Amino acid sequence: MPMAERAAAVEALRLTRVTHRVGEVTAVDDLSLTVQDGEFVTLLGPSGCGKSTTLRIIAGYSRPQHGEVHLRGRAVTHLPPQRRDIGMVFQNYALFPHLNVARNVGFALTVRRREGAAIAHRVDEMLRLVQLEGFGQRMPSQLSGGQQQRIALARVLAFGPELLLLDEPLSALDLKLREDMQGEIKRIQRTLGITTVYVTHDQGEALHLSDRIAVMRAGRIEQIGTPDAIYRHPASRFVASFLGKMQFLPAQVVGNADGKHVVRLNGHDALLSCNASRPMSAGERCVVGIRPEKVRVNEPEAVASDKWSVAGRIEDRHYLGAHAQLAVATALGAPLIAFDHGDRLHAGRNVRVTWDEADVTVFPDDSQGEASVPHRAPAAHLTPTLEAK
Amino acid sequence: MGDEHRSALDGVIVGWSLVVVVLLVAPLLVAAVNSLGDGVLAVFPPEHFSTDAYRTIPDRWWRTIGTSAAVSFAAAAIASVLGTLAAWGLVRGRVRSSIRAVAEAVLRSPVQVPALVSGVSFMLFYVWLRNRYGWNALDNGVGLVLAHAAYTVPFVFAVVGARLASFDVTLEDAAMGLGASRTETFLRVTLPILMPAILMGGLFAFLISFDNLPLSLFMVNARIQLFPIELFNGITFEVTRVIYAVATIVAVATSVIVLITFRYLRSVLVHADG
Numbered sequence: 282m283p284m285a286e287r288a289a290a291v292e293a294l295r296l297t298r299v300t301h302r303v304g305e306v307t308a309v310d311d312l313s314l315t316v317q318d319g320e321f322v323t324l325l326g327p328s329g330c331g332k333s334t335t336l337r338i339i340a341g342y343s344r345p346q347h348g349e350v351h352l353r354g355r356a357v358t359h360l361p362p363q364r365r366d367i368g369m370v371f372q373n374y375a376l377f378p379h380l381n382v383a384r385n386v387g388f389a390l391t392v393r394r395r396e397g398a399a400i401a402h403r404v405d406e407m408l409r410l411v412q413l414e415g416f417g418q419r420m421p422s423q424l425s426g427g428q429q430q431r432i433a434l435a436r437v438l439a440f441g442p443e444l445l446l447l448d449e450p451l452s453a454l455d456l457k458l459r460e461d462m463q464g465e466i467k468r469i470q471r472t473l474g475i476t477t478v479y480v481t482h483d484q485g486e487a488l489h490l491s492d493r494i495a496v497m498r499a500g501r502i503e504q505i506g507t508p509d510a511i512y513r514h515p516a517s518r519f520v521a522s523f524l525g526k527m528q529f530l531p532a533q534v535v536g537n538a539d540g541k542h543v544v545r546l547n548g549h550d551a552l553l554s555c556n557a558s559r560p561m562s563a564g565e566r567c568v569v570g571i572r573p574e575k576v577r578v579n580e581p582e583a584v585a586s587d588k589w590s591v592a593g594r595i596e597d598r599h600y601l602g603a604h605a606q607l608a609v610a611t612a613l614g615a616p617l618i619a620f621d622h623g624d625r626l627h628a629g630r631n632v633r634v635t636w637d638e639a640d641v642t643v644f645p646d647d648s649q650g651e652a653s654v655p656h657r658a659p660a661a662h663l664t665p666t667l668e669a670k
Numbered sequence: 671m672g673d674e675h676r677s678a679l680d681g682v683i684v685g686w687s688l689v690v691v692v693l694l695v696a697p698l699l700v701a702a703v704n705s706l707g708d709g710v711l712a713v714f715p716p717e718h719f720s721t722d723a724y725r726t727i728p729d730r731w732w733r734t735i736g737t738s739a740a741v742s743f744a745a746a747a748i749a750s751v752l753g754t755l756a757a758w759g760l761v762r763g764r765v766r767s768s769i770r771a772v773a774e775a776v777l778r779s780p781v782q783v784p785a786l787v788s789g790v791s792f793m794l795f796y797v798w799l800r801n802r803y804g805w806n807a808l809d810n811g812v813g814l815v816l817a818h819a820a821y822t823v824p825f826v827f828a829v830v831g832a833r834l835a836s837f838d839v840t841l842e843d844a845a846m847g848l849g850a851s852r853t854e855t856f857l858r859v860t861l862p863i864l865m866p867a868i869l870m871g872g873l874f875a876f877l878i879s880f881d882n883l884p885l886s887l888f889m890v891n892a893r894i895q896l897f898p899i900e901l902f903n904g905i906t907f908e909v910t911r912v913i914y915a916v917a918t919i920v921a922v923a924t925s926v927i928v929l930i931t932f933r934y935l936r937s938v939l940v941h942a943d944g
Binding site: 340341342361362363366367368369371373375377378379388389391392393436437440 | 838840844845847849851858862
């Protein structure tokens, strides 16, 4: 690829108002997305949100009823997968069971009628890239899950695709291996500088790997941005609970000015001035979203240092290794979840709880569309059993 | 469970196994033992042993075995192609469920109709063809091959259909994503993975055809004689040791073919299922 082309921000992929219905279900609903050259974009969402269908539309396995797909400015909406030069890694790897590793990796070059020596050379190069040199003669059934994953990656990279698509590539692996493979995928993607669209329901993978994350829900992109931006400024309650953990406290809007909303928490007199996901008017019921790691739990005497605080009592303490998770009963509603990195805050202790206004986001109480995902009470989805999600 | 109970249970299992061996397996050996007897007439058990019977097998036996093998091979080849296509159509095609049910019933009908009835029907059909259009499928053996093919299609259909139903279509998606055309995808991925099932179905078809007496009974003639019919006639009219020798040779030969095929299939399937 010429350097000049590299330097400018080239648009590698563009989806324009893509809609795809399967029977009565609208799997992808008027979705638009642009991916820049070399970028790593993750489609993140619960099962059934349309992320895999979107990937299949990009690859050419599904043809959308409406909308356009462009690859580097080339309209490919009506091209079959064979003519798109896209490498797609499937969830189950889809290695050809009757061919050995070398023939699997060389498959794309074989069907492109490359000569034998060139294929062998490229296969060696790819096996080196995924650190499986010398595995050429093995059959796929003789490989571990992680090795199969690497071979699947080597196989699609062998023909030098313009775009790499990965459909939940790590979901079949166990936790430790999954973490190793995340690093491996990131390393390979950086080495080749290949534009990548990655599909997962695992927020950890999305946060670790992506340049940008598109949080999907019901066939639409609910929010797109850098991991940091989405984590810090979720556009909806759905995004807030899907990416990381957030608890919601009932409150009421008192007024808004300069983009900040002033709210009063139910059960407390203090007024908080915070960012809101959308403009709301005075008197409207709302919820205040706060992440557990932003909740500060202090000694009961340490009142004066904070602008505001609320009295509480530690109900429960779960040891989680790196930190402990506390459940603190306050007058604000359901017990607040907080983290303790020390070892002084035992169950039964009286404490004072506070947080910075900049760390919370206000959402409308009705939280439009919440009904389509299983309703989870603020405290319920923060229970320790979900910690290892 | 106490030890005495266990040994009692073991005794029952061993005893039952012996009953099975004596009733099911031992009779199969009678022919082999009898073929090694002395004297022309086959009296069981033989008083003296000799290999004379094997050295005096008349040529007509080899001819009928050869004819049978040729007919069954041709029939199995045709059945393998037709059965695979039928399975493909019904598993992969967009077929309405009512049509699918009818098609499956038709594909199984040769098995459901008694072979003797099928044989008569095929014979009558070929006679009608000869009288109406002058094409004599009975004399040239084509009719026999087609009848056997039709009769064995269901076996190929059942085996290949089951394999196709569990076939992972993402393998085809992957091949096309890597640049293979539909034809290439079929030839390089789908067909090789289906091949063991097709071979297995074809082997069943061959064995069932080779062994089939009633279907062929009305379609053989002076020029085309098949092994099962010759064997049946032989046993009916002249029970000699030669017949047992021939039967033993065929039994051993088919067993070897089956063993070799299964060994090959196992080596393929070990990888394919991984």
